[in-house]
Each structure stands twice: as C-alpha cells, then as structure tokens.
Amino acid sequence: MTSFWYTYEIAPVFVLMEEVVLKKLRELIGWDGGDGIFCPGGSISNMYAMNVARYHHFPDCKQKGNWAIPKLAVFTSQESHYSIQKGAAFLGIGTDNVYLVAVDEKGKMIPADLEKQINRAKSERAFPFFVSVTCGTTVLGAFDPVAEIAEVCSKHRVWLHVDAAWGGSALLSQRHRHLLDGIERADSVAWNPHKMLMTGLQCSAFLLRDSSGLLQRCHCARATYLFQTDKFYNMAYDRGDQTIQCGRKVDCLKLWLMWKANGTKGLEQRVDRAFAFTRYLADEIKKREGFQLVIEPEFINLCFWYVPPSLRGQEGCTDYCLRLGKVAPMIKERMMKKGSMMVGYQPHGNRVNFFRQVVTNPAVTRGDLDFFLDEIEVLGRDL
Known part of the structure; x- marks a missing residue:
C-alpha cells in the first residue's frame, strides 16, 4: 500500500477516498461545501486552524512574516487542550498572547468573559484573530457553548475554531449531537475519529467551512517538479500543496474502511x-x-x-x-x-x-x- 502521497497520480483512489470522507464529516457538521485535510493528530489540526486564521486576516504574513502584522491575540478556555499554547509558540504568536477565558463549574467557557478578554486585548493594542472553543475537554469532558460564543466572534469578526478532537464524534448520534449545537457556525473544526470512534491511530481531520481555496493559498509553495500547472487532470486533486507535510500517510483509509464495515x-x-x-x-x-x-x-x-x-x-x-x-x-x-x-x-x-x-x-x-x-x-x- 502507498504510504505517502501528494499528487493525484501517485494514489488516485486514496485521493478520492479522502474527498468522500471529508465531505461526509463536513455534512455532519452542517456545511454544504468547505475544505479539509487529514492531519497527524488533533494538535496539528489545531495548529493548522491557527495558521489559516492568521493568513485569512493577514495574507501578507506568508511572505513578510510576523513583522508585517500587529500583535495577535488568541482566546481559549482554561480547560482547553495544551496544543493551543504549543501552536501559539510554534507559529511565533507567543504564549503570552494566549488569553485564557474563565469557565463555569462544569468547565465550560463563559461567553461574557470571552468578550471581556477580547476587549482587554484590544485595549492592550493586540488584534483578536482566533478563538478556540473545546467540545469535549480532556479532563471533565465539557462542551463549550458554541452558539453563544459564535455570536461574540461574529460581533468582533474573530475566527471561530472548534476543537472537537474528542467530542466531535457525538455528531454521529441523533441523541447526543445537541452537545455541539452551533458548530455549523464555526470557521474550522478539528475532529479525531481515532478517539471516540476507535479508528486506528492516527486519524485526525482538519475541516474548513471556506470553499474558496484558503487552505491551498495559505500553504502552497507551487513546486513545479510536483505541482505542474499543465496537467491533464483537475489540479485540485493534488492535495499535497494544501499541507505543510507534502507526503502523508493514508489516514483516511482507516476511517473509510470502518465506515463501510459498520455503516x-x-x-x-x-x-x-x-x-x-x-x-x-x-x-x-x-x-x-x-x-x-x-x-x-x-x-x-x-x-x-x-x-x-x-x-x-x-x-x-x-x-x-x-x-x-x-x-x-x-x-x-x-x-x-x-x-x-x-x-x-x-x-x-x-x-x-x-x-x-x-x-x-x-x-x-x-x-x-x-x-x-x-x-x-x-x-x-x-x-
């Protein structure tokens, strides 16, 4: 089996398989279109979200770096996964610029405190660009109130990311999907089928509501020795330029097989x-x-x-x-x-x-x- 792939001709079946699985995951969220990619874990999916959100607000940062943009502010709850802190460090945003939002007694982010923290960041001359809510916190299993937080993000024009690495699979249940009410308003979602669904490690999806090619524009390098512009097939199937990896393992196959077997x-x-x-x-x-x-x-x-x-x-x-x-x-x-x-x-x-x-x-x-x-x-x- 091909263990790495970046262009359609190397592994056409796996490319189409990934398209089908990602489309189905987006439909469960409530999106008609969108984009996405399979990533090596939820931490990387969260970092992809942060990077794409930064590019969305400041596309010049890709060429000019952080010197060309204002100080950025990230917002997440006190119960969030540590990968948000790691992502801020890795991307040069800085952990000091991660604002931790208060939670209630159940471990859920408090929307009023989020707005308070956003206004605080603005007063400190930072640019609020990214809110990460958690659906299924690591310890208590709390679900942040996505719909209420979406209102705050819309008001302040902040990218809304949902870290549903743990709790996203509740979307498959008619009885329990209400826990993620409002997730369709997110700009991006991280979802790990290798957690609750027990798909073999590793199987993590990064999903985008955007259908305009934002993921491609953010990460592409247009290497002509791989991604020629005069190919006879649709170049949208060359997924390698959407990622920071280029070659990837066929993580979608595990979920595709499980879905086919179980329905x-x-x-x-x-x-x-x-x-x-x-x-x-x-x-x-x-x-x-x-x-x-x-x-x-x-x-x-x-x-x-x-x-x-x-x-x-x-x-x-x-x-x-x-x-x-x-x-x-x-x-x-x-x-x-x-x-x-x-x-x-x-x-x-x-x-x-x-x-x-x-x-x-x-x-x-x-x-x-x-x-x-x-x-x-x-x-x-x-x-």
Whole structure:
C-alpha cells in the first residue's frame, strides 16, 4: 500500500477516498461545501486552524512574516487542550498572547468573559484573530457553548475554531449531537475519529467551512517538479500543496474502511453505547460506599474519587484532602504491579487526585465495568 502521497497520480483512489470522507464529516457538521485535510493528530489540526486564521486576516504574513502584522491575540478556555499554547509558540504568536477565558463549574467557557478578554486585548493594542472553543475537554469532558460564543466572534469578526478532537464524534448520534449545537457556525473544526470512534491511530481531520481555496493559498509553495500547472487532470486533486507535510500517510483509509464495515448507523450505535456505559458506571458509583463523583458526566469522561474506609467520615479533618490525594496514585501503582488494570488519574484545580475513566472500547461489557469498581475496592480497602 502507498504510504505517502501528494499528487493525484501517485494514489488516485486514496485521493478520492479522502474527498468522500471529508465531505461526509463536513455534512455532519452542517456545511454544504468547505475544505479539509487529514492531519497527524488533533494538535496539528489545531495548529493548522491557527495558521489559516492568521493568513485569512493577514495574507501578507506568508511572505513578510510576523513583522508585517500587529500583535495577535488568541482566546481559549482554561480547560482547553495544551496544543493551543504549543501552536501559539510554534507559529511565533507567543504564549503570552494566549488569553485564557474563565469557565463555569462544569468547565465550560463563559461567553461574557470571552468578550471581556477580547476587549482587554484590544485595549492592550493586540488584534483578536482566533478563538478556540473545546467540545469535549480532556479532563471533565465539557462542551463549550458554541452558539453563544459564535455570536461574540461574529460581533468582533474573530475566527471561530472548534476543537472537537474528542467530542466531535457525538455528531454521529441523533441523541447526543445537541452537545455541539452551533458548530455549523464555526470557521474550522478539528475532529479525531481515532478517539471516540476507535479508528486506528492516527486519524485526525482538519475541516474548513471556506470553499474558496484558503487552505491551498495559505500553504502552497507551487513546486513545479510536483505541482505542474499543465496537467491533464483537475489540479485540485493534488492535495499535497494544501499541507505543510507534502507526503502523508493514508489516514483516511482507516476511517473509510470502518465506515463501510459498520455503516453510519453502526457508528451511531458505537457512540450511543459509550454514553450508555458511562451512565451505567456513574449509576454504579452512586450505589457504592466510598465512591464519589467529581462531577455529573455530560460526556463519556467519568471522574471520581475512591475514599478508603480509613478516610470515610473524616471530611472535616485538616489533612483530609492531602490524604485523599494520595489514594489514586497508590491504587494505580498497585493495579499496574498486579497487572489487573490501568486507569488514569490527575488533580484538577483545587481538586486533589481523582480517577478518570473513559469507556470507548465497543467490546467492553458491564461485567468489565463491575470488575473495574470491584478491583479498586480490593486494592484500596486497606489504605
């Protein structure tokens, strides 16, 4: 199989396959046209969005660099993925020019604070050019209110990017796609089928509402030894000049094969099953002594503490949080040394270490989830 491609003649089937898959993803967002490319991960997709947004506002930056444009301002929530910071650093915008917008108790960006931060940036003589909202934050699984944020972006003429790398696959579900209401108003979207849909790594799409060739103009170098202008076929199929990579792996094939095998209905059932199993696990946690939800799950991120018998009823003690924060790391160490399980944990804000379970594997059963909770009790009962 061809492992790299940049022109239509090298891999015509894969070029057409990518066209079909990207078109279908854009339709799920709610766009009739648009553009896009498969990228090596959501972080790169977010960086593409930032670069294209900068070019959209200041096309001269491609030739003249950042010296020819004003100081730029990026806006994202306190819960956003770290790739926004990395993108600002990588593109020469600077992490000091990333304005972190406040979130509510559920981890969702507050639109009023976004507008406040945009006005603050203007007062500091920066140019607000890029807002990145998150649909499915990494820890809590929060969905920013896209429709409300779109109003703010429209008012200030700021590019709206939706980082739906994690939560984008909820668009396949009629029952849960409301979580992304307003996403059709975005200028760009990052979506990783290799996350919730379990497509093989790597499979990440960068999607654009623009149909004018903005992606091509932003990244093209027009190398005549690859992208000749007198070819006999439509040069729009030479996708290599739309990317910073040139040659790419055929990431679209994985999703195309999965979609053909399962159908749209099958993928919807996979998404709905993940939500249902998360709900089952949350309900089981509520029934068990010593288990405590950090937050009621909106998505499939399930965050919880296990409180061992020695700490129950000790919430008022001055060292309670300190001791509770040591529980998850100790249980994690025990489960890995035993070889029974592996699950992540982390602190979050003023919350001490808690477990974060995400159930996406379509082969997982309720029995597996029961074992998961039972094993935590066994490993932590003497702490």
